[in-house]
Structure formats: structure tokens, C-alpha cells
Amino acid sequence: MLDHLPRATTNPTPSPTGTSVGDEIGDALTKAPGERSGWVDWLVGAPLRIVVIIVIGIVLLVVLRRIIASFTERIAREPRTDLGGALLRVTNALEDERRAGRARTLGSVLRSTISIVIGSIVVMMVLNELGVNLAPLLASAGVAGVALGFGAQSLVKDFLSGIFMLAEDQYGVGDTVSFVDVTGTVEEVALRVTKVRDLDGTLWYLRNGEILRTGNLSQGWVRAMADFRVPYDVDTNHVRSLLTQAAEETAADDDISPVLLAPPEVFVVELTDDHLLYRLQARTNLSDRAAVVRALRTRGLEALTSGGIKLVTANRLVVQPPRT
Template sequence: MNQTLDQMKQWLLTHGLAILAILVLCVAAYFLLGLLVRFVTRRVKSLDAKDDTLLDRRADTISDVLYSAGLVVIFVTALVMVLEEIGVPIAPLLASVGVVGLALGLGAQTLVKDVISGLFILLENQYMITDVIEVNGIVGNVEMMTLRATTLRDAAGTLYIVPNGEIRIVANRTRDWSRAIIDVGIAYEADVDRALAALQSIGEEMVADAEIGPLLLEAPQVTGVEGLEEWAVRLRMMVKTKPNQQWDVQRYLRRRIRLEFADQGIDLAFPRQEVALVNMPAGEKNGDS
């Protein structure tokens, strides 16, 4: 019994202290990683750019990826050091990994593919945190990005985690600038020229508006008659906006168009059906000849 206690004390004094030192180093590395991420973030944000908001989002994206990659490096390094300290031979373990790797090849290939794709997404600056993108039929706001996966949240609040290796085509709806497009259907009986003039007037008011004006990059354009539908004459209005602001501009436009058209007596189109009643000859009623 005493011999066992002595062995435990000896093990704690040697290997136990070494493991404790490894854990302390891990904690120190964790804090150093945080300092490094903050330093890189500040450096990126301090660069000269035309759009400071865009630079801030770029810095946040880089910091997220750098932080997640750093945590993986710290964890793997600490695990290897602890295994060596408790007597687990690393060399045979690594050799066995080569044998087992054949069986795990498919899974490893998928992971490597995700990481490589994540690196290219980051280096090519395909999208950033807070961008609204469409990937694999999913439209959502980029909440988080790591080397392995991208996290999206759609308008309904559903959270999607998309492996970077599965991303083939990215549609970025908020990069550099956006465009608000409004189609207005008016009745065939309405005066088209009058409706177009009303849209042009609304566009001029938008530019001068203290709330909406700063969101615009160009003056609104009324393109004219875009289509003749079954029950409506379709007019179109477009305006170039700052990134991610097109939806606010569209909501403003819909409200102003509804109020302005109502004031001017311009009828908006809605589905309708005309029924013609034809008087039948008396002799043909009820199928009589």
C-alpha cells in the first residue's frame, strides 16, 4: 500500500506537474491568441478604405476564422503533449494513423475539402460577416464563418450550417451596392403617363428625404412599361442603394406609391373576372328545342 502511494506521489511530482504546466501553457496560449486576434482586427480596421463599414466587416470575418483555427491548433498541440507525458507512444500512434487513414480517407477528404474551400472563400473575400448571401438554395445572413463551415440565418430565424466544401456558387446580395426594384401594376383603364409621372415625382422626393436619401447611391429611375399582364399594366422603378439597404428602400417605395396613387386617383390593378349574362331564347330553356 505504501509502495503504491509512493509511486503515485512520484508520478504526480513528475508527470502531474508536467501536465499542469502544459495546461497552464494552453491557458496562456489562449490569451495570447485573443491578443493576436484583437491586434490583427485593429490593424485591418486601421487601413485606409473608401468604406469603413466594409473594412470592419472584413476584419470581423478574419478574426472569426483566425480565432477558430487557433483554438484547433492549441487543442491538438496540448493533446499530443499530454499523451506523450502520460506514456502513450506518439510515433506508433502516428504510424497507426497512416494505416487507419485508409479507412478514414473519405471522411478526411471531406474535412480537407471543407478547410481548403474555406481558405479560398476567405482569401478571395467572397463574403463576410453580416453579408446576405444565397448558397445551395438558402438565403440568409452570414452570422459566423470558420475554415470548415459557414453559418447562415434566414429571415424566419432558421439557422443553417453549410460546410464550405459544399458551396459551389455564391450569390452575394449585399456586396458593394444593392438595387431596389419595384414593379407596380396599374389597371388598364388608368392613365399610364400620369402614373409614370407620379413615380418620377416619388423618386425626386426620395432623394431629398432626410431618412431615405442617405441610403441611395443614385437617383431613382423609372424605366417605363415593363409588361402587359393579363389584368395589369406593369410599371417598373429601380434605385441603386447602399449594401443591405434595398429592403428598407423597397418598403418606403411601396408605402409612398400606395398613398400617391390613391391621392391622384390612379387605380392599382387587382385580379378581376367579368361575367357576361346572355338571355337565351324562350324555346331553348331547360334544353327544349
């Protein structure tokens, strides 16, 4: 009965151009790249590639920085190994601290270098995606780099010297060092300058590129020496026996023996017009040298005095100008 009634039909709302919005989006996504609309090409083109470049750069930077940080921390915390693989335990806490500081400083330099390199590459790739011609930019950067290189030669020299100085462990914070004109204690070591405080309390700023010769008194051992001037008319064998006895007593001292790295020795080091210069010396650490010197000097003087030997004193001749 209802077959003769017209059926309702649903037609999509026509767009102003005669097609539906859904049809436009579907056609835009299914068309070939050359047939898509402009805004779709722009969206899936340069902006998407720029985002991908930035994301890859950030991920690569984070991964490399973590690898460098992990490697440097491992060097700073673990003891050194020899070629055979046996562990060499470092018992000196100062050496551990210096090695850790040196490793972390070099790690900081590597992380900064990686950040600059990856950042520069990402910026150039983004500019290329934005349609910027990189040829004039690279040419200008090359000219500017040459000019900057000539103008900053001393700065580059300071940084390279600082890197090699840290890598070779020439000196560290707390070391007593002697440069050409400055002798003192190192208070800070950086890539460009080294801060040294001398015996008078003056703080010196030394550029690493200008440090040509360095004497480190804190690495390894130093000699503690005590000198005695004895007249020529005294029997040499008698003097040597007395000083040898003093050296043995010093080595047997419970306070001095633990800090000695070798038994004390007796030498004749100088011949002058009126005396022989005898020397008591022993190997020790820099921090203990003053105590060892005092012990050698005291026991040597006591031994010579008990043997009836008078030492030669340094005479000073003062010449006064004639009165007018």
C-alpha cells in the first residue's frame, strides 16, 4: 500500500564549490603530491621536516652527552688498570680527587663541543628547509672564521694548552708549583687561566698558553735536606760517622719513620776555602718535608756537638763608605 509513496533520501550538504567538505579532504589526501591543495603540501612539507630535524638533533645530543658523562664518571670513580688487567688501587685520596676533577673537566669540554657541532648542523639544515641559500652564508662564515682565528690566536692557544695540561696531569689544585717567575700553590685550574697564590699571598693569573716551563713539587717525592759546614781540620771519617748515626736515629724515630720514602743519606756536596759542606738528605712527601728537615737538622747538630765539632758560620763583611 505504501509502495506508491515517495521515499526520503539523504543528500550531503553541498559545499559552496558544489562538493562536500569530506570529499575535499579525502581528495586532498588521496591525490598525488602535485595535485594536492597548497596548505596540505605546506603542512606535510617543510614544517614536518623541520620538526623531524630538530627532534633527531635533540635526541642525538642527549644520547651523546649521556655517553660522555657516563664515560667520564666511570674514569673518575674507578681505579686505574695496567696493561695486564690487574687493578691498581690508588691509596692517595688527593690523586683520586685530582683524577676525578680532570676527567670531569675534560667531559665538560667534550659535551660543550658536541653541543656546538650538533647545534650548528641542525641550524644549517633548518635554514636549508626554509629556503635560505647557505652558500653565501657559509662563505661569509669562512671569512669571519679566518678573521676571528687571526684575532683570537692567543685565546685558542690558551684553551688548547689547558686541555693538554689537564690530560697530561701536569699539575692540579693544591699542588706547589714553580713557573718561570712565580712559585706558589695552585688554587684553581681552568682551560684558559691558572690561578697560583705565592708565598707572599699574591694571587697570580697565568694564561695557560704562556706557561712554557712548570716544576711540580707535589708529584711523587721531594728531598728534605740539612746542611752542615765543617772546618777542614776535622777528620772526615769522624764527621761522616757522626752524621750517619744521626741519620739512623732519624729513621728510627716513630714520628718521622712513617713519612720517609727512603733511608737518610750523608753526602759531601761542596768544597770551599775554609770548610766542607756535609748534607743529610732523605726522600719524603712535600707536606712532610718541613718536619723531616727539622728532625735531620736537630739530630745532625746534636751529633756533631756531642762529638766536639764546631761548625763554620757564615761571616758577613759590611763595608761602610768613608766619611766626608
